[in-house]
Amino acid sequence: MNKTVIITGGSRGIGAATSRVLAKQGYNVCINFINNEAAASQLCDEIKQDGGRAMICKADVSIEADVESLFEAANAEFGTVTHLVNNVGILFEKTDFTQITAERFMKVMNINVLSAFLCSKAFVRQKNKDGAIVNVSSAASRTGSPFEYVDYASSKGAVDSLTKGLSIELAAKNIRVNCVRPGFIETDIHADGGEPDRVKRLSSQIPLQRGGKPEEVANAIAWLLSDEASYATGSFVDIAGGR
Ligand code: NAP
Numbered sequence: 001m002n003k004t005v006i007i008t009g010g011s012r013g014i015g016a017a018t019s020r021v022l023a024k025q026g027y028n029v030c031i032n033f034i035n036n037e038a039a040a041s042q043l044c045d046e047i048k049q050d051g052g053r054a055m056i057c058k059a060d061v062s063i064e065a066d067v068e069s070l071f072e073a074a075n076a077e078f079g080t081v082t083h084l085v086n087n088v089g090i091l092f093e094k095t096d097f098t099q100i101t102a103e104r105f106m107k108v109m110n111i112n113v114l115s116a117f118l119c120s121k122a123f124v125r126q127k128n129k130d131g132a133i134v135n136v137s138s139a140a141s142r143t144g145s146p147f148e149y150v151d152y153a154s155s156k157g158a159v160d161s162l163t164k165g166l167s168i169e170l171a172a173k174n175i176r177v178n179c180v181r182p183g184f185i186e187t188d189i190h191a192d193g194g195e196p197d198r199v200k201r202l203s204s205q206i207p208l209q210r211g212g213k214p215e216e217v218a219n220a221i222a223w224l225l226s227d228e229a230s231y232a233t234g235s236f237v238d239i240a241g242g243r
């Protein structure tokens with residue numbers, strides 16, 4: 001079967017690792033990004049040099065019109081989109097919740113949750129049966145991220161609920177919807193929170209005594225998308241070193 005996957009925020013961090021793993025497994029990979037076209041292009045070239053098939057597509061996946069364009073572009077290049085990874089997620093500077101503005105809260109919700117909702121709707125319009133979606137949540141949905149970013153944690157709680165609801169609504173169509181919940185993973189996102197070395201600082205608090213690598217999350221995503229996970233839907237896989 002021809003497999004085509006859209007990976008939102010597929011150009012850096014966990015998304016980029018997922019793009020690499022899925023390309024190696026023979027998927028046509030549509031790498032979505034928003035600003036950093038150089039990173040997306042470099043990754044796309046790397047995949048093609050390795051014999052894979054990839055394209056890049058700039059789209060703000062919190063905007064419905066952009067999501068429509070993203071799915072149209074992937075369809076035009078590769079045919080029906082058969083798999084989806086709702087990976088995009090952002091956070092802002094660590095602070096206690098009284099300092100978080102309503103504007104910031106809504107931006108986090110729109111980019112982290114609305115995006116997954118919009119992309120899942122667009123996906124089902126194209127692939128009405130026999131597909132798979134993986135949502136990227138966070139261990140923060142369980143911890144609540146107090147004094148740091150409760151807006152981010154709340155958005156990930158919503159991603160968990162969306163996963164559960166969609167998994168049951170789409171089960172009869174054999175569209176499986178699962179979720180990974182990473183812990184501290186070495187990516188650029190921690191610099192956005194104001195602490196680039198966050199993973200290193202917290203390593204001793206993680207039962208496995210180290211941060212995770214993006215590839216370790218990507219491998220779980222790839223398994224959940226694959227036919228090997230054919231009886232898994234509405235599942236949550238914690239990739240958090242035991243945290
Ligand atoms: P990252 O390294 O900061 O990469 C973010 C990616 O998202 C980039 O490709 C970025 O594109 C893209 N992006 C951001 N806003 C977008 C938008 N509105 N539309 C389209 N693309 C957008 O992030 P990461 O650490 O890999 O995180 C990936 C996912 O894992 C997120 O959902 C995050 O919450 C979750 N997670 C991460 C960790 C961790 O420790 N890293 C832990 C738990 C959960 P540009 O390159 O164009 O900016």
